[in-house]
């Protein structure tokens with residue numbers, strides 16, 4: 350995972366430097382700088398909700414500025430404008446992806462990223478995707494959920510000839526829909542090598558109510574045996590579970606301001622369905638892979654089943670401060686390495702005495718960058734209790750190994766119980782939120798206070 354790229358992306362996304370600026374430019378206005386846009390967003394928040402944007406609605410008619418979606422741990426695909434067409438360059442290629450501090454896999458993806466970088470457009474825009482195949486075999490791109498002409502549909506032999514290694518192919522279409530879509534290879538095994546990315550079409554007119562934060566998560570599962578790096582794409586069970594191509598606790602937490610409205614878009618391109626659960630809050634399902642759902646269909650829930658090939662969009666008002674878990678609730682997706690194909694290696698090697706377990710963890714700590722932390726206590730008679738151990742020796746703290754601005758201030762050993770498809774939405778009061786944004790923008794450096802108190 351490239352920290353620099355991630356931070357660049359988050360700067361662009363949180364402060365709107367890239368997309369809002371370009372949207373302005375498209376309309377022939379003067380280009381808005383990142384900091385100006387950031388101020389506009391902040392002012393919009395602090396007055397009445399979106400007062401600045403509402404004023405823009407009253408003025409000359411035209412599409413609303415959209416709030417860019419943030420895809421933690423993934424970048425956006427940049428674009429250029431050519432005669433009113435949004436032009437993207439997408440390259441299919443092998444990608445090495447570090448999915449956990451001690452696990453790097455050889456996957457396939459796009460533009461050096463797996464899953465691929467996020468494409469964001471606005472409803473009504475014409476897009477051109479100049480696609481290049483740098484894989485060792487033929488491929489094509491399918492625009493999942495988009496109503497495009499048949500020749501743009503990306504199905505080998507049916508709608509186009511397969512794109513041979515080294516070849517380019519140009520897709521071009523007008524996006525008349527709004528919603529959460531994906532792009533992916535139409536080869537089943539290539540999909541399981543990671544060849545998928547977000548394609549988000551923001552609505553011409555903002556959704557109501559408007560969201561202050563928009564986050565995206567891609568759900569994937571991988572079967573990678575120990576000492577192997579290539580996923581087994583024909584496996585039926587999986588030992589690595591990822592959000593946006595990383596496994597907990599390496600997944601970057603989402604940061605939201607207390608009192609804001611949060612949108613979470615989740616897409617699934619794997620073999621399993623994933624019930625995604627949010628702690629401490631209720632949300633409503635506001636959209637599917639088919640676009641926005643009418644408000645009359647919304648009802649409270651806190652777990653949304655995201656089936657294969659589906660998109661689910663949920664929204665909630667962030668009323669409660671705290672670091673709230675978002676995770677798949679399938680028990681085996683709340684961990685890694687715990688599948689039958691690994692049974693002799695992962696489960697049955699757990700030592701059931703403190704001394705042996707700690708020695709084992711120390712050995713592990715020497716080879717990978719974990720802090721050596723004591724696991725949760727066990728009872729003196731633990732070994733006489735049928736069923737023991739279950740979770741007793743699963744905890745592996747790695748706070749330092751996965752440290753980033755977004756993890757700042759989490760309690761010590763926070764990472765010990767986080768595995769698989771699991772992350773946090775950290776809802777922060779104004780002061781804390783502003784400090785965090787500063788920290789993210791400045792690469793982890795805290796804000797310098799003019800009259801700092803000694804501590």
Ligand SMILES: [Cu+2]
Nearest residue numbers: 623677679682
């Ligand atoms: Cu799951």
